[in-house]
Amino acid sequence: MASTYDVLLTRLQDAFDRVAPGADPVLRTSERGDFQANGVMAVAKQLGRAPREVAEEIVKHVELSAVASIEVAGPGFLNLVLEDAFLSQRLNLLVADDRLGIDVATEARNVVIDYSSPNVAKEMHVGHLRSTVIGDSLARLNRFKGHHVIARNHVGDWGTPFGMLIEHLLDLGEDEAISSLSIGDLDSFYRGARSKFESDESFRERSRTRVVALQSGDHETRRLWRLLVDQSVAYFAEVYAKLDITLRPEDVVGESYYNDVLDDVVHDLESAGLLIESGGALCAFPEGFTNRDGDPLPLIVKKRDEGYGYAATDLAALRDRVSTLRADVMLYVVGTPQAQHFEMVFAVARLARWLPERVHCEHVAFGNVLGADRKMFKTRSGETVKLVALLDEAIERADTALAGRSDALADLDRRQLATQIARAAIKYADLSTERQRDYVFDLDRMIAFEGDTGPYLQYAHARLRSIFRRLAEPWSAGETSFALAARAERELALALLGYPEAFASALDTSAPHRLCVYLFDLAQRFTAFYDACPVLSSQGALRAERLALCDLTARTLSQGLSLLGIDAPDQM
RNA sequence: GCCCUCGUAGCUCAGGGGAUAGAGCAUUGGCCUCCGAAGCCAUGUGCGCAGGUUCGAAUCCUGCCGGGGGCACCA
Numbered sequence: 001m002a003s004t005y006d007v008l009l010t011r012l013q014d015a016f017d018r019v020a021p022g023a024d025p026v027l028r029t030s031e032r033g034d035f036q037a038n039g040v041m042a043v044a045k046q047l048g049r050a051p052r053e054v055a056e057e058i059v060k061h062v063e064l065s066a067v068a069s070i071e072v073a074g075p076g077f078l079n080l081v082l083e084d085a086f087l088s089q090r091l092n093l094l095v096a097d098d099r100l101g102i103d104v105a106t107e108a109r110n111v112v113i114d115y116s117s118p119n120v121a122k123e124m125h126v127g128h129l130r131s132t133v134i135g136d137s138l139a140r141l142n143r144f145k146g147h148h149v150i151a152r153n154h155v156g157d158w159g160t161p162f163g164m165l166i167e168h169l170l171d172l173g174e175d176e177a178i179s180s181l182s183i184g185d186l187d188s189f190y191r192g193a194r195s196k197f198e199s200d201e202s203f204r205e206r207s208r209t210r211v212v213a214l215q216s217g218d219h220e221t222r223r224l225w226r227l228l229v230d231q232s233v234a235y236f237a238e239v240y241a242k243l244d245i246t247l248r249p250e251d252v253v254g255e256s257y258y259n260d261v262l263d264d265v266v267h268d269l270e271s272a273g274l275l276i277e278s279g280g281a282l283c284a285f286p287e288g289f290t291n292r293d294g295d296p297l298p299l300i301v302k303k304r305d306e307g308y309g310y311a312a313t314d315l316a317a318l319r320d321r322v323s324t325l326r327a328d329v330m331l332y333v334v335g336t337p338q339a340q341h342f343e344m345v346f347a348v349a350r351l352a353r354w355l356p357e358r359v360h361c362e363h364v365a366f367g368n369v370l371g372a373d374r375k376m377f378k379t380r381s382g383e384t385v386k387l388v389a390l391l392d393e394a395i396e397r398a399d400t401a402l403a404g405r406s407d408a409l410a411d412l413d414r415r416q417l418a419t420q421i422a423r424a425a426i427k428y429a430d431l432s433t434e435r436q437r438d439y440v441f442d443l444d445r446m447i448a449f450e451g452d453t454g455p456y457l458q459y460a461h462a463r464l465r466s467i468f469r470r471l472a473e474p475w476s477a478g479e480t481s482f483a484l485a486a487r488a489e490r491e492l493a494l495a496l497l498g499y500p501e502a503f504a505s506a507l508d509t510s511a512p513h514r515l516c517v518y519l520f521d522l523a524q525r526f527t528a529f530y531d532a533c534p535v536l537s538s539q540g541a542l543r544a545e546r547l548a549l550c551d552l553t554a555r556t557l558s559q560g561l562s563l564l565g566i567d568a569p570d571q572m
Numbered sequence: 573g574c575c576c577u578c579g580u581a582g583c584u585c586a587g588g589g590g591a592u593a594g595a596g597c598a599u600u601g602g603c604c605u606c607c608g609a610a611g612c613c614a615u616g617u618g619c620g621c622a623g624g625u626u627c628g629a630a631u632c633c634u635g636c637c638g639g640g641g642g643c644a645c646c647a
Contacts, residue, residue: 026590038590041627051627074591075627119647156647255647281645291643292573303645310647339576340642367578368640401610433585437578438640445584449610451596452585459610467607517586520595531603531612550607572610 003500015062033079040076051076088482101500104146115333119156120232125384135333137512157254163211168193181231258316280304286347367438394422428454432516460523464554465570488529
């Protein structure tokens with residue numbers, strides 16, 4: 001169904017077209033009315049006419065009867081106020097719609113989303129938080145829109161470190177190594193290997209030999225490698241479950257997956273005349289990239305030592321995603337430092353004709369997570385912070401807070417609830433800031449259950465559900481007459497009608513924070529309404545209307561949060 | 573040195589051509605015989621600086637200043 005905004009835009013567009021075909025009405029929500037159209041001034045300028053005169057003409061032509069009143073204001077703004085009956089009609093459409101006004105895509109696209117990407121035999125840490133959380137939200141948004149999402153967890157499962165990791169595994173003994181890995185103590189395993197590699201010459205030599213064996217496909221070496229990978233993937237699955245991330249083991253398609261086609265990638269690039277030998281390495285030199293000396297900057301596809309760099313793997317993956325997975329959209333949820341790398345990879349892929357124009361390919365970049373000192377977020381002792389440790393601490397705090405307000409929650413699984421709240425706190429804090437910016441990680445602030453936080457949104461939802469729990473009679477949403485006499489009711493209603501635009505904006509720009517901003521605004525309008533408009537103690541039509549508003553708000557909050565990967569418990 | 577990115581209230585952040593620039597936290601002061609006070613209401617000398625484009629600039633362009641990042645074989 002067309003959203004309320006779309007209805008108004010269509011009507012205005014028709015009127016604008018009669019005066020200046022194709023002109024944008026520039027329709028926005030407004031504090032001076034419900035909406036305002038700002039496009040008149042530009043049109044008047046273009047026509048060389050007085051803006052107010054043009055505005056009057058558009059007002060004369062626009063067909064808005066039974067929809068909205070419209071008037072000219074200031075230099076030529078058009079202010080619109082929705083008719084009560086129209087508002088009521090629009091709300092009833094939402095009441096009857098499980099999707100709350102969000103249409104399924106008319107054509108489902110194949111959307112490949114590359115996110116999370118931890119390293120095998122290494123702990124997941126804050127450095128993986130943003131990619132994981134943002135990528136998962138984008139996956140949920142695209143799925144909800146009806147697209148076919150292909151999640152790709154491009155884990156680091158290949159490269160020279162595996163020589164030392166496998167030798168370390170052998171030193172420990174398989175059983176011992178597996179039990180160490182399966183309890184999630186990946187860091188100490190990795191450190192153990194690392195320290196031997198740095199201090200022990202013979203270990204170093206064994207590691208080098210082992211890498212060669214791995215690369216040449218030695219059966220036993222591959223088996224040991226597979227052991228490492230499987231243990232890690234199982235561990236990642238535990239972390240994802242704890243964070244409520246939708247990535248599955250079958251979404252793991254690591255770097256090694258492309259090993260067999262790397263020769264092919266190089267061969268094709270060579271045939272296309274895109275590779276030049278430079279300093280012993282095979283490089284592509286896409287236009288527009290220079291190094292610090294002003295010379296052309298290479299994308300190194302094959303290293304001097306004959307090994308392949310990550311450019312080769314990324315190119316192979318990209319080619320595979322277009323040709324095999326039939327991607328229409330490819331999103332790479334990777335930090336901003338990789339911006340130039342991806343620009344170059346995309347440029348080379350276009351040159352190689354692996355990336356057709358019709359495929360939308362985008363580096364969904366995000367900023368760093370910083371500590372209170374505005375430097376990269378680390379523990380006090382300077383260690384990277386484990387993701388599970390982060391979540392565990394948040395769970396503890398949530399649990400403590402819950403314990404202090406216990407009675408109503410006696411029957412519930414407090415631990416489960418604390419986990420839901422902790423996830424909300426961490427995810428919302430991450431998602432609610434504009435992606436490209438760095439943000440300061442402050443657990444106190446994000447889990448403080450007041451202000452612009454995940455728990456605040458959950459709380460608003462829980463209060464709504466509480467109203468329905470108290471209801472003596474069975475209730476279900478039906479055709480409702482919305483009078484919206486109180487200001488707070490009208491404000492809430494307008495926000496509810498804006499949900500489809502907030503969703504579209506978040507989806508189209510891969511910006512979950514836009515949905516966050518919307519949901520927080522909605523929650524605030526709800527609590528203002530809640531304060532000013534008694535629901536259960538009101539009577540008759542007013543009560544029915546308010547219950548319907550509550551139901552719509554609860555559904556919108558719940559659905560919106562779910563698109564962010566956040567639960568909305570009924571009680572907390 | 574070149575390129576990218578960011579600079580908005582004391583702090584953390586929205587707003588990315590439209591009218592008097594908004595939230596949250598903190599501050600101060602009000603609200604619970606009444607649906608959950610994790611709440612609501614009130615409370616402000618702020619768009620880094622200088623030009624430019626425009627009827628209109630926090631928003632677009634140029635330069636400068638400041639933070640962060642990238643710039644040949646670790647991904």
